[in-house]
Amino acid sequence: MSEAILSVDLDAFAANVATARSRVAPADVMLVVKDDAYAHGIPAIVMRAWQEGVRWFGAFDVPTGRAVREALGHEPRIFVWLAFGEDELRSVAELDLDLGVGDAALLEEIAAVGGRTRVHLKVDSGLHRNGVRPEEWPAFVERAAQLERVGAIEVVGIWSHIAEASDAEDDAARAAFDLAVRQAEEAGLRPALRHLAASAASFARGEFRYDLCRIGAFCYGIRPSGGPSDAVLGIRPIATLRAPVISVDGESVVVGVGSLDGLPSTLAGRFDVTTPAGPRRVTRIDGRRSWVESWPDAAPGQLVDVFGREAAASATDLAELIGTIGEEVALRVSPRVPREYRGA
Amino acid sequence: MASVASGDHIVDLRYDALGHGAAACAPTLADAGVDAVIVDGDLADAVTDAAAGRLRVLTDGDPTLDTAALFGIEGSGAPVMRLSGTVLGVKPLRAGEGVSYGYLHRAAHDTRIALVTGGYAQGVVRALGGRAHVRVRGALHPIIGRVAMDVCVVDVQEAEIRRGDPVVFFGDPSRGEPPLEEWVSSTGMGAAELVALVGARVRRDHE
Numbered sequence: 001m002s003e004a005i006l007s008v009d010l011d012a013f014a015a016n017v018a019t020a021r022s023r024v025a026p027a028d029v030m031l032v033v034k035d036d037a038y039a040h041g042i043p044a045i046v047m048r049a050w051q052e053g054v055r056w057f058g059a060f061d062v063p064t065g066r067a068v069r070e071a072l073g074h075e076p077r078i079f080v081w082l083a084f085g086e087d088e089l090r091s092v093a094e095l096d097l098d099l100g101v102g103d104a105a106l107l108e109e110i111a112a113v114g115g116r117t118r119v120h121l122k123v124d125s126g127l128h129r130n131g132v133r134p135e136e137w138p139a140f141v142e143r144a145a146q147l148e149r150v151g152a153i154e155v156v157g158i159w160s161h162i163a164e165a166s167d168a169e170d171d172a173a174r175a176a177f178d179l180a181v182r183q184a185e186e187a188g189l190r191p192a193l194r195h196l197a198a199s200a201a202s203f204a205r206g207e208f209r210y211d212l213c214r215i216g217a218f219c220y221g222i223r224p225s226g227g228p229s230d231a232v233l234g235i236r237p238i239a240t241l242r243a244p245v246i247s248v249d250g251e252s253v254v255v256g257v258g259s260l261d262g263l264p265s266t267l268a269g270r271f272d273v274t275t276p277a278g279p280r281r282v283t284r285i286d287g288r289r290s291w292v293e294s295w296p297d298a299a300p301g302q303l304v305d306v307f308g309r310e311a312a313a314s315a316t317d318l319a320e321l322i323g324t325i326g327e328e329v330a331l332r333v334s335p336r337v338p339r340e341y342r343g344a
Numbered sequence: 345m346a347s348v349a350s351g352d353h354i355v356d357l358r359y360d361a362l363g364h365g366a367a368a369c370a371p372t373l374a375d376a377g378v379d380a381v382i383v384d385g386d387l388a389d390a391v392t393d394a395a396a397g398r399l400r401v402l403t404d405g406d407p408t409l410d411t412a413a414l415f416g417i418e419g420s421g422a423p424v425m426r427l428s429g430t431v432l433g434v435k436p437l438r439a440g441e442g443v444s445y446g447y448l449h450r451a452a453h454d455t456r457i458a459l460v461t462g463g464y465a466q467g468v469v470r471a472l473g474g475r476a477h478v479r480v481r482g483a484l485h486p487i488i489g490r491v492a493m494d495v496c497v498v499d500v501q502e503a504e505i506r507r508g509d510p511v512v513f514f515g516d517p518s519r520g521e522p523p524l525e526e527w528v529s530s531t532g533m534g535a536a537e538l539v540a541l542v543g544a545r546v547r548r549d550h551e
Contacts, residue, residue, distance in 0.1 A: 034493065035493060081494075082432065084430065103433050128437055163442060165442065165447040259536070265537055266531070287534075288358070325470070328464045328469075336360060336384070
């Protein structure tokens with residue numbers, strides 16, 4: 001068992017959720033909870049979000065959708081990005097999930113399951129990952145309209161992802177998205193839910209909000225690398241990775257967290273943790289232990305805040321040191337590190 | 345806790361056997377003549393059950409056998425872990441079109457790309473975009489663009505690849521699978537931390 005702990009402040013989470021909801025209103029927030037709520041733990045996160053008024057949850061895959069349904073019951077709308085294989089598609093229907101469909105073959109597969117599943121059709125507006133290419137879109141929505149007329153599916157949404165490469169390229173993606181919505185309407189579809197933006201665009205650019213904004217990172221207090229500060233965004237980190245002092249070793253204090261707990265070894269020598277005596281540099285990161293510059297009266301059992309809400313450095317601060325994003329730093333914290341919740 | 349006699353073969357299975365699954369490893373280790381294993385406290389019962397009395401189960405101490413060699417990482421022994429994903433779809437990418445967040449990659453010529461399950465939430469490190477390969481239907485193909493949280497994009501050109509095909513991220517190079525060393529050199533991270541997180545985050549099966 002890891003000696004480190006990930007402490008999640010649910011009141012701070014609720015404050016971020018409130019910021020997001022007021023920022024994007026009248027659009028709705030879809031709280032993205034994929035990958036165990038960005039490693040913060042699904043049950044506690046979704047229960048608090050529901051209390052705070054969140055009604056849409058973005059689950060990415062069917063197992064996550066199931067976890068949200070089990071935590072919250074039948075009321076919330078739960079959107080999954082994709083499903084794979086007959087078993088998962090049957091689960092989509094049984095669990096009453098909304099399904100993203102960005103592939104002509106998947107459209108036929110979900111229609112064959114029956115059960116009039118609610119689908120959100122995905123156009124590739126330029127990111128070139130999932131989604132139907134614009135030249136294939138008119139035939140795709142034509143087919144979706146046929147399947148809706150015979151009661152095999154219900155088309156409730158149109159969605160896409162943007163690259164966030166530049167405002168100009170994102171504007172081009174938005175134009176492609178608007179065209180796709182018009183073509184869907186011309187095909188006879190009446191999708192009430194349009195969603196294009198994730199955290200960054202939904203905060204920065206009103207015209208990207210449409211009906212729903214898929215927000216994960218900002219609700220967990222993870223700002224973009226190289227982007228606006230926490231203060232500008234009105235968010236703050238919600239989790240703290242904390243570890244005990246194991247021993248005092250001359251000039252160094254040995255702390256019970258290491259790269260096998262998910263603290264990237266590439267951070268050694270590059271950041272300060274928060275000790276009882278203030279910030280101290282991490283000089284070495286091994287599998288199970290890290291070495292930190294000593295402080296007066298350092299003693300085993302004292303706690304060190306490694307990164308996050310109560311530490312000197314946030315997940316994104318660390319990410320910027322090693323050329324990545326805060327989401328990756330947050331998600332590397334091993335599921336074997338116990339989670340504790342405050343404000344529950 | 346059981347005592348440890350000198351001359352015992354002791355294996356370190358902490359961090360859930362570096363993500364390989366401590367309980368699943370236990371019977372194999374007993375077959376191989378290992379005497380004792382060191383495990384995480386919360387997994388001691390599961391490992392004890394799996395070992396069925398054939399191993400002493402410790403929660404502290406020092407191993408006598410090299411952990412890296414046991415799991416075939418860091419250049420010693422044969423690799424034990426293989427990470428696989430699935431092709432979610434294949435589609436064309438035209439010359440000049442960008443791929444994934446930030447359009448870090450742009451196609452030099454018309455090609456075909458596969459969207460593959462596996463992103464940084466599963467331990468496919470974000471830095472691997474443009475720096476590592478996967479194996480699909482017997483051939484190696486590069487990961488292009490930014491690795492996303494749950495998926496990545498692979499340039500498969502004209503290869504006959506279909507939705508549902510299995511994809512190997514790393515495995516046993518003697519079987520033609522990409523080596524974990526490609527991840528180590530591309531990320532600057534250690535083999536143990538790479539496999540430990542992958543194993544903790546993905547669905548595991550054992551053969």
